[in-house]
Amino acid sequence: MRRFALLLLATASLGASPALAQTAPALSVDTLKSVDRELSSDAYEGRAPTTPAETKTVAYIVQRFRAAGLKPGNPADRTGGGWTQDVPMVEIKATDVQPFTFTGGKSAVTMAYGTEMVAATYRVAPTISVRNSPVVFVGYGITAPEKGWDDYAGVDVRGKTVVILVNDPDWQTMTRDGPFEGRAMTWYGRWPYKYENAAKHGAAAAIIVHDTEPAAYPWAVVNSSWTGAKYELDEPGGHLDQSQVIGWMQLAKAHELFAAAGQDFDRLQAAAKVKGFKAVPLGLTLSTGFTNAIRKSLSHNVIGVLPGTSTPGDTVLYSAHWDHLGHCAPVNGDGICNGALDNASGVAGLVALAEAHAHAGPAKRSIAFLAVTAEEQGLLGSAYYADHPIYPLARTVGGVNMDVLNAIGRARDFTITGAGKSEIEDMVKPLLAAQSRTISPESNPERGGYYRSDHFSFAKLGVPMLDGGSGQDLVVGGVAAGHAAAEDYVAHRYHKPQDEYDPKWDWSGAVEDLTVYYQLGRKLADTPGLWPNWYATAEFRGVRDRDHPELRAGS
Structure with missing residues (x-):
């Protein structure tokens, strides 16, 4: 499989520090393309939970996790070979x-x-x-x-x-x-x-x-x-x-x-x-x-893990939802909502990160990779995991959630959803600076994006999770091009059959974002004793302080 040490290539012209360059992940654009292309094909019928398409989707993600070098993440799972968590659902x-x-x-x-x-x-x-x-x-x-x-x-x-x-x-x-x-x-x-x-x-x-x-x-x-x-x-x-x-x-x-x-x-x-x-x-x-x-029926979260070497009871978490809308209102005769960006791209990022971490070798703490079900139905898969965690939330250090990757090229900026909540943000700033990128505010904070994706299921129970990605100031075309692309997606493809894989997509911006996610996760996983907290004004601070009273002294 062809791999790209993106940070070495992309940041060579951006003035990255030698220390950061040494932590460059091997992120495969081929993986991003192949996973997205496969999961968003018509053969997966839009990946609706509890349908025959779920069985096919889960099997493919397990196959890719295993090939990436992960271990089964759920010892209690007998029917799925340790790779899945049952999520009981009712329609x-x-x-x-x-x-x-x-x-x-x-x-x-x-x-x-x-x-x-x-x-x-x-x-x-x-x-x-x-x-x-x-x-x-x-x-x-x-x-x-x-x-x-x-x-x-x-x-x-x-x-x-x-x-x-x-x-x-x-x-x-x-x-x-x-x-x-x-x-x-x-x-x-x-x-x-x-x-x-x-x-x-x-x-x-x-x-x-x-x-x-x-x-x-x-x-x-x-x-x-x-x-x-x-x-x-x-x-x-x-x-x-x-x-x-x-x-x-x-x-x-x-x-x-x-x-x-x-x-x-x-x-x-x-x-x-x-x-x-x-x-x-x-x-x-x-x-x-x-x-x-x-x-009533069963759906499934998929989970793989790279066990830690010295403190395996502490866990860093990466998440993305695998589900989409299945069959939907036809447009020009096409009635499958394929969800190529939302969120086959996030699952592709999950697999690419799993490959990169496995290639680098185990960290001191465990790193878990969680593909959750039923996000489109109200964050149900992540909510179930948060209420029934395989790895205790009190020992979950923090992590990254991915919901729609950038497939339109590199951006000069990065937007943190719900900025001003946790110390995870402070850890991200130098990683972005090494890419010569700035942090831009959310373009539509009134939409409450922080509460509308799977990281929120963990956040409200005390686990700081980063949810962020490329902003709209594109290297090619600037803010005007980025804004036009975002508006076009919302108007013409979001939750519609037109959200389909495009072989002409430019994944360079996604890989820069994934580089940040990788470096953040690796820092958390290789620093036992590091427990990022919420800022004092965040609504989730109380739960973290309860689980980690030692953090209060530094508040």
């Missing part, structure tokens, strides 16, 4: 969804499924029925004691329906200033948090008001994502502690609803942005319901 498809019907106001308000509202449930139950549930507007639906903010203060919503605004209260602040980091969405602004918090307060139904700018995507995305089958982890209890109904309503229908209640939506929305906001009962009731088709 829930709502059928015969009744409209949202609100009564008790100046006039009844009805919302049609798909065009005006969407509804689903986390509950593994054959029928869902909410009848005459009192409706309460709870602003942004946030309970953040560390910020002195509680939208549920003084109101009992048990058995009631809560209407919630999307994003954070300060999302219109164009800087990072504000109680919720301004323009950068926090976990409190993400829709999964809002449903989770509503359930903790006993709400029977939780409905988010869709608004395109703070949501960061149009209603069409909500409609397509919420009107098909939903996957969840098949956990004991069947998620019966969750709200019966979760869903969204169109902004125009929210205005109509509040007017029927004798309220001004715009006025209450403005009030909800101010600390001390009190929830407002609307004097209306909601009725809705649907039946569920339920199918």
Whole structure:
């Protein structure tokens, strides 16, 4: 197999230090091409979990991990030869969804499924029925004691329906200033948090008001994502502690609803942005319901390991999701969403890094390579691993998650998703400087990217993970070319059949990014006693300090 010592080649003209050049990985562009081309071919049918295509996908990744020189990563796995972790899943498809019907106001308000509202449930139950549930507007639906903010203060919503605004209260602040980091969405602004918090307060139904700018995507995305089958982890209890109904309503229908209640939506929305906001009962009731088709099945994470030599109980983690959308709405007769960039490219990077680390030989700590399932269904594979870790999270040093590699050429900059959270970022800066690259801020921090990929499953349980990659300032074409390429991908290929492998792709930018990932992982793996922490202001600091009290003294 042809290999490239990229750092020696690429950084020779970039002024890399001799010390860094000596740690250059052997990263194979052939590997990146062959893995991406194979996994994104029509033969893999878009790699949907729990389908026959999963069996083929998992077998191929195991084959490549074994050939790379890894060892099976899960000793408890008997059926998969030690290479897999079972992920029990349940598919829930709502059928015969009744409209949202609100009564008790100046006039009844009805919302049609798909065009005006969407509804689903986390509950593994054959029928869902909410009848005459009192409706309460709870602003942004946030309970953040560390910020002195509680939208549920003084109101009992048990058995009631809560209407919630999307994003954070300060999302219109164009800087990072504000109680919720301004323009950068926090976990409190993400829709999964809002449903989770509503359930903790006993709400029977939780409905988010869709608004395109703070949501960061149009209603069409909500409609397509919420009107098909939903996957969840098949956990004991069947998620019966969750709200019966979760869903969204169109902004125009929210205005109509509040007017029927004798309220001004715009006025209450403005009030909800101010600390001390009190929830407002609307004097209306909601009725809705649907039946569920339920199918239980097993999916699989794939894991290989390069065992450590002196402290093998400590683990450095690389992750990428192997799944995509499977068969989808046809475009020009093509109905397979191949997911070549999202995320066959990330798996290709995982294999290339495994080869490079194995070629360099074992490090002092163990290095694990995890290809997770069901990211597209809500980070389910990584969430299951984080809750049932093969290598204890308290002894997981940190790592890198890869979700879509750069296939458009070298970039002068690098963007860290959710920057300002962990000391991992400080370790990356000199590696980028050696490539003469700068760090650029996220172009769309309001989209909450940090909370939308698999690293978040580990981060919220205390493990610092880097999620970052090439920025938009391309060596050839500059920012204009990089921005145009990004916009083209989102508009024409993202989650569409057009996300297909292209033999003309330029992998040089991906290899530079992978070089950084390699050097970061090797530094973590070859430095026993090094435990990067979260910054004091990060929401995940408490868990890390609990697992490593020795880190507190240096805080």
